[in-house]
Amino acid sequence: QVPLVESGGGTVQPGGSLNLSCVAPTRIFNFFTMGWFRQAPGKQREWVATETTDALKNYTDAVKGRFTISRHNYKNTVYLLMNNLKPEDTAVYYCNADRETGYQQTYWGQGTQVTVSS
Numbered sequence: 132q133v134p135l136v137e138s139g140g141g142t143v144q145p146g147g148s149l150n151l152s153c154v155a156p157t158r159i160f161n162f163f164t165m166g167w168f169r170q171a172p173g174k175q176r177e178w179v180a181t182e183t184t185d186a187l188k189n190y191t192d193a194v195k196g197r198f199t200i201s202r203h204n205y206k207n208t209v210y211l212l213m214n215n216l217k218p219e220d221t222a223v224y225y226c227n228a229d230r231e232t233g234y235q236q237t238y239w240g241q242g243t244q245v246t247v248s249s
Contacts (some may be wrong), residue, residue, distance in 0.1 A: 134159055135226045140243030143216055147247070149210040153226030163238075164229045165202060165209040169222035169245075176225065180211060184231060194220075194247055216247045 150242040151167065166181030180190045180200040188200055199212040209226065226240035 134238050135228060135240035137224070137226045137240040137243040140224065140245045142246040142248065144249050145217060145247055147216050148212070148214045149182045149216065149245060151213070151224055151226075151243060151245075153211075154210070155207050155226075155238075156247075157207055159228050159238060160202075160204075160209075162231060164231055165200075166227045166229065167200065167209075167211045168215055168227055169220075169227045169235040170225070170242075171219075171222040173220075179224070181227075181229075182209065202203050213245070216245075221245060221247050 135153055135155050137153045139149060141149060143149055164181050164183045167179040168176050168180050178191055179194055180198055182188045182200045184200050197215045201210050209223040222245060223242040224245050225242045228238040230236040
C-alpha cells in the first residue's frame with residue numbers, strides 16, 4: 132500500500148500551469164517534511180521543493196519564482212503549484228515524505244506525469 136497519493140499531472144503548453152496534490156496519512160503528514168522530486172527521461176531523480184512542518188520552504192534554483200509548495204494541514208495535503216511551465220519541466224513528479232526527527236524514514240508516492248509541449 133502506497134501511503135502517499137499524488138494527482139494533478141497532465142499535458143500543458145509552455146507558459147501554462149498545473150497544480151499537483153499529494154495526500155498523506157496524518158501519522159506521516161504531521162511529523163515529516165513533505166516535498167517534490169522529479170525524474171525526466173534518461174536522467175536521475177532530482178529534488179524540486181520541500182516544506183517542513185514549521186513551514187520552512189526551499190526550492191531548487193530551476194523552479195524559483197515559478198513553483199510554489201504549500202501544505203494544507205487540515206487536509207493532510209501538500210501542493211505544488213507550477214506556473215510558467217517550460218518544456219524542460221517535463222518529468223514524472225514524485226511526492227516525498229522525510230521524517231524530521233529520530234530515525235531515518237522516507238516515503239514516496241507512485242509518481243504523476245507532467246508534460247510541457249506545444
